[in-house]
Amino acid sequence: MHGGRPADTATVGRIRRADDVLDIQRAARGGGTAPVLSWLAARSGADVFLMNSAGALTHPAQALLGEVEHALALCGVREMAVRGRGSVVIDQGGLTCIVLPLDGSRGSRAPFLVAVTSRPTAPELPVLLADATSVLSLTWPAEHTRQQQRRLRIADAQNREAVLHLLMNGQTSVARQVAGALRPALPATARMYVIEGPPGVRARMVEELAQVAEGAWIVPCPVYADHILMLAPADGAPTWVWPPELEAACWIGVSNALPLRDTATGYAQAFHALAAARDRCDRRSSFAADPDLALTIGPAAVAWAEDFLAPIRAHRARRPQDPDSTELLATAASWLSFHSHATAHLKIHRNTLSGRLTCIQELLGLDLRRLADQAALALALRATATEIPPPPEHDATGAGSAPSLDELLVLPRVVAWARRQLRPVSAPDVPASIAETLTTWLRLDARIGPTAAALSVSVSAVRKRLTRSEALLERSLLRSPSAVHDLWLARRAIELAEAERTSVQ
Known part of the structure; x- marks a missing residue:
């Protein structure tokens, strides 16, 4: 009977070890590396973590170690890095540090499994850690690969967003240079698509579109979480089939x-078409073609715009951190398009945006709270960004000194353009309250509260x-x-x- 005790003890030890291995595997299947480390810490009472050769904790990154424990772990990891194999055990003061290597995936350098505990060390701890390394050598490389892939996807999305941002700011040649390292090549002629859907499925929608929309640039909108932007070649009708979902x-x-x-301009057109699509059964709409106001005015718009924007173009930054004219x-342009969301579009702080808007108002003598001043600035920016053909020889509107904005707006072709813009809301079958509300809203600087008060609704x-x-x-x-x-x-x-016609009468 005395001789059977060692055998019974060995059997119990093997069963306990087998149970531990099963628990480690269950933890790995339940969540990967982090649950395994948590289980090891709870099972052994030690601080258990992964550390790379530079001494940085990778799992769990938020672990709180004292200076003595961290220094001891770093000493063990550096010793382990020199040896390259086996294990390291260091006793210092009342602490013991055990370090074991993990097998990394191809092309990656795996961290080390480290346990720091008070002395005396539990006899089963080295075996427990050794058994865990086989599991962690599988979970960590898989997680590392997924993390690297995610970083690549994020970097690719940021690069594509940067290219689209350059295009939106008119820097086409720079955008082409940046896009040269990516695929597909930017088309010479393109259509812009703005796709609105549930924010929760946007990432999946981007992936599905990338698989079917050959030759298209697809970017999650940096401003609106429920929008996807797609720049597609415009040579012929699309050959792809939209994903059913x-x-x-x-x-x-x-x-x-x-x-x-x-x-x-394409983005603005697609955004307006999106407003029409919301009222359609097929959920899709193309931009209703109508000449741009700057093109309708002609070369005189450029002369007026250059004179209007001259104070900004002449501006020079006084300090390196101050904005220049560009x-x-x-x-x-960004603020007129997105207002407060311009901070997301330009990747700047709201205080930076406020400071720049103050500078713009001071240079141009504007009050950007007024819709009239906003509209003038928007037209000036469009006129300088649009390629406007030179005037015919008999057309004198583009010659001489720069006209005023009101002088441009009374041109017969501009008045005809204006009537076409507002005709849909004044049609006989449309309630008069629609045009009345729109006119009041425009008069009151597009503020809904004052409009409601003025109309008593x-x-x-x-x-x-x-x-x-809309x-x-x-x-x-x-x-x-x-x-x-x-x-406006x-x-x-x-x-x-109408005022001119009344004065003539």
Whole structure:
């Protein structure tokens, strides 16, 4: 009977070890590396973690170690790195540090499994750690590979967003250079698509679109979490088939075919088409073609715009951290399109945006709280960014000194353009309250609260009427980029024409 005790003890030890191995495997299947380390720490009472050769903790990264424990672990890891194999055990003061290597995936350098515990060390701890290394050598490389793939996806998305940002700011040649290392190549002529859907499925939608939309640039919108932007070649009709889930759950706005340099215009067109798509059964709409106001005015718009923007173009930054003229113009364009969301578009702090807007207002003598000043600045930026053909020899509107904005708005072709813009809301079958609400909203600087008070209706009623106006005009009003600036200019042109006709009579 005395001789059987060692055998019984050995059997119990083997059973306990087998149970430990099963528990380690269960922890790994339940969540990978982190649960295994947590189980080891609970089982042994030691601080158990992964550390790389530089002394940084990789799992768990938030572990709290004292200076003595960290220094002892770092000493053990460096000794282990020199040896390259086996294990290291260091006793120092009242602590013991055990270090074992993990097998890394190909092309990666695996960290070390480290346990720091008070002396005396539990006899089973070295065996427990050794058994865990075989499991951790499988879980850590898999997690490391997934992490690297995620970083690559994020980097690729950021690169594509940067290219689109350059295009939106008119820096086409720079965008082509940056895009040269990516695929596909940027098309010479493109259509912009703005796709709106549930934010929770946007990442999956991007992947599905990338598989079917050959030759397209697909970027999650940096401003709106429920939007996907797609820049696709415009040579012919699309040959791809939209993913079924996207067609069922999303709305799609499509721009006209435009040169790559007009990407910003294409985005605005697709955004307006998206507003019309929300009112359609097929959930899709193309931009209703209409000449841009700057093109309608002609070369005189360029002369006026250059004179209007001259103070910004002459601006020079006094300090290295101050914005130069290019940054101010880009900030103005972004703010007019996105307002407070310009911080996400430009990747700047809201205080930086506020400071730049203050500088723009001081240079140009504007009050950007007023819709009139916003509309003038928006038209000036568009006129300088648009390729406008030279005037015919008999057309004198582009010659001489720069005209005023009101002088441009009373041109007959501009008044005709303005009437076309507002005609849908004044049709006989449209309630008069729709046009009245839109006119009041424009007069009151596109502020819904004051509009509701002026009309003696609720805020929700104003919103419903403006939403109805969006469907009639096929333009976005309540969400930027909005057609509010064009509509204000159209209303101003009609008012000037009517005042001129009244004075003549």
